[in-house]
Amino acid sequence: MLGSFDITVIVTSIFVGFVSRGISLKEDFRQYPSYPNGYMIHLITGFVAASLGAVALPALLSKNFVAVTFLTLAIQQFRDVRKTEKESLESLEQTEYTYRGSAYIDGIAKTFEARNYMALVTALLTSIVIHILSNFTPINKWVSLLLGITAGFFSLYFLIRFSKGKTIGDIADVRTGTVEVKDSELFVDDIYVSNLLGTDNAEKLISEEGMAVVIYPRESHFRINLDNFGQRQAALFEATRALGVKRYHFTRKDYEKGRVVIALVPLKKDQDALIEVVKKCPLLESVKKSHSVMKTNMGGKK
Amino acid sequence: MGREASTKPSYEIFAYLTLNKERIIAGGVLCLYAENEKDLKTMTRDIAKGLKADVVKLTNGDYMVIRI
Numbered sequence: 001m002l003g004s005f006d007i008t009v010i011v012t013s014i015f016v017g018f019v020s021r022g023i024s025l026k027e028d029f030r031q032y033p034s035y036p037n038g039y040m041i042h043l044i045t046g047f048v049a050a051s052l053g054a055v056a057l058p059a060l061l062s063k064n065f066v067a068v069t070f071l072t073l074a075i076q077q078f079r080d081v082r083k084t085e086k087e088s089l090e091s092l093e094q095t096e097y098t099y100r101g102s103a104y105i106d107g108i109a110k111t112f113e114a115r116n117y118m119a120l121v122t123a124l125l126t127s128i129v130i131h132i133l134s135n136f137t138p139i140n141k142w143v144s145l146l147l148g149i150t151a152g153f154f155s156l157y158f159l160i161r162f163s164k165g166k167t168i169g170d171i172a173d174v175r176t177g178t179v180e181v182k183d184s185e186l187f188v189d190d191i192y193v194s195n196l197l198g199t200d201n202a203e204k205l206i207s208e209e210g211m212a213v214v215i216y217p218r219e220s221h222f223r224i225n226l227d228n229f230g231q232r233q234a235a236l237f238e239a240t241r242a243l244g245v246k247r248y249h250f251t252r253k254d255y256e257k258g259r260v261v262i263a264l265v266p267l268k269k270d271q272d273a274l275i276e277v278v279k280k281c282p283l284l285e286s287v288k289k290s291h292s293v294m295k296t297n298m299g300g301k302k
Numbered sequence: 303m304g305r306e307a308s309t310k311p312s313y314e315i316f317a318y319l320t321l322n323k324e325r326i327i328a329g330g331v332l333c334l335y336a337e338n339e340k341d342l343k344t345m346t347r348d349i350a351k352g353l354k355a356d357v358v359k360l361t362n363g364d365y366m367v368i369r370i
């Protein structure tokens with residue numbers, strides 16, 4: 001039978017896990033999900049994850065070993081979260097300015113699954129720390145509760161750092177590109193981009209309102225990541241979503257120097273925002289091949 | 303915009319417009335002849351607008367209405 005302090009430990013751990021999910025939900029600068037129902041869905045699944053993490057230890061201690069099998073159920077549940085996210089984003093592909101692309105969708109879906117584990121681990125760790133401190137040390141129960149909460153949030157900080165990944169800005173420089181139209185062909189910093197500007201209107205539109213950035217990889221091996229179609233598509237998607245698209249959006253890679261061009265005619269003309277959004281576009285896990293890129297941000301280093 | 307090798311490019315040619323009758327040969331695509339440069343441009347623009355498509359100007363002066 002659980003005592004009143006055990007109940008307090010469970011409730012506290014659930015609270016810490018739930019808050020962890022809330023914090024990691026707001027963590028995302030891409031503002032996804034930015035809609036109330038999206039928040040609701042992920043907070044509820046986060047609450048379930050936190051609850052499972054919080055009751056795991058008390059269940060073991062009360063010799064209720066069967067209850068621990070709930071954790072396997074949780075893993076199945078979180079896989080379903082990933083699947084649901086993937087299906088949901090794929091169904092939206094036709095309505096966006098441009099495609100997110102399968103690689104980006106896969107990355108987002110994995111992130112949502114991982115954040116549920118984050119809530120579970122945080123809650124579990126909180127309950128373990130409180131239990132150890134209150135039963136095996138002379139520390140006061142309420143102080144151990146506070147220390148448990150602290151340990152929970154510290155683990156959250158650590159997990160966020162661990163799972164954060166890198167962005168294009170970490171491995172490449174992003175600079176403004178000069179848009180130029182020569183004989184109905186679009187060039188950005190003398191890199192050929194497209195010949196879809198056959199009409200006078202198209203030429204005029206892109207000459208007057210076109211914007212472009214050029215991504216310069218800092219090391220030659222970073223080209224492997226930046227040249228990847230999924231990665232370029234993700235950067236283009238973020239650019240079009242941040243600024244809107246009046247007409248035309250292109251990406252192009254330059255084989256000679258490894259530069260990548262993102263060009264578009266935006267609704268909102270803000271060059272700084274375009275540079276910022278491309279810099280902050282995440283490096284997709286599925287395209288990470290280089291060992292130096294795969295290193296995590298464990299210590300918060302660039 | 304290039305795609306990965308395994309991905310089939312998704313473009314469609316809607317029309318080919320030219321000032322040179324010699325270049326019109328049988329094919330699946332609509333080929334149109336224009337009398338002069340002004341007509342050619344107008345026809346190309348109207349077709350592209352109607353089909354919400356893009357226009358490619360070839361080096362030889364002909365136009366192609368395509369959608370990617």
